[in-house]
Amino acid sequence: MDRVDKILAQWSRERPDLDTEAMGIMGRLKRLTTHLAREVDQVLQEQGLSSSSFDVLATLRRSGAPYRLSPGDLLSMTMVSSGTMTNRIDQLEKAGLVERVLNPDDRRSVLIALTKAGLAAVESAVGVHVANQQRLTKSFSAEEKAQLDTLLRKFLATFE
Template structure:
């Protein structure tokens, strides 16, 4: 593995090491790079989703319904659990998607007081088109790493994420 050339985070670390040599700023390196990567990746992902008339929030709802399998419907609370948002936020997202004809609210046959959120045919077609473009974009975004590096990064990030979840 070749060592990459110094980046903006290296410059920040050098400045802190010069100004505050008493601090161990080594954790700032990976965290700063993750933050900067998030900004770059979000920009690229948002551009692809926007080309399909979606944003990351609306795509998340449609993709969650689509990957749940036929008949592509979930309760609002099940949707909320996978997306880690409040009920008010979830209601707002469902309202937006319903106005666009991408989802519909249906009575829950297992709970007379409950509802299910279901993909409409229009919603399914859109999310299938968007997820195809999204996956191709993700592949491009990871192209700087070979398969072995991707697997190593994934393993490290999984371990790191598990400390929080």
């Protein structure tokens, strides 16, 4: 009888006509990801980064040397609007973690490049972040993790 069960029980009493199976899954997903986001944010904040900033730095880092992508590339990898990406880059540039360099091939575009400080920040943060992710999923056995991943992959495939 967790919090979501209590919500479903209320609905059953008030609106017995409603099928609550999907509600339960969606409700648990929502509450769960709210908790997870808070845990992740806290650890990244201890590294001096917001999760938004980390998201961009990590995308640049994993793209490989020379750690440069256009805003459009970043956009296509991160599920945010163009205005949000501009804002994220502005913040990171102000913090000295990335710089905008001219794109010689296309003057409409720029390249966002990790600075030395940006590379150092993300290299330091990513290890801590991954360890934190492992901590957050450690209540599952290897088999359960595989099962969950399979189900999430199938669910996600509905949308991507």
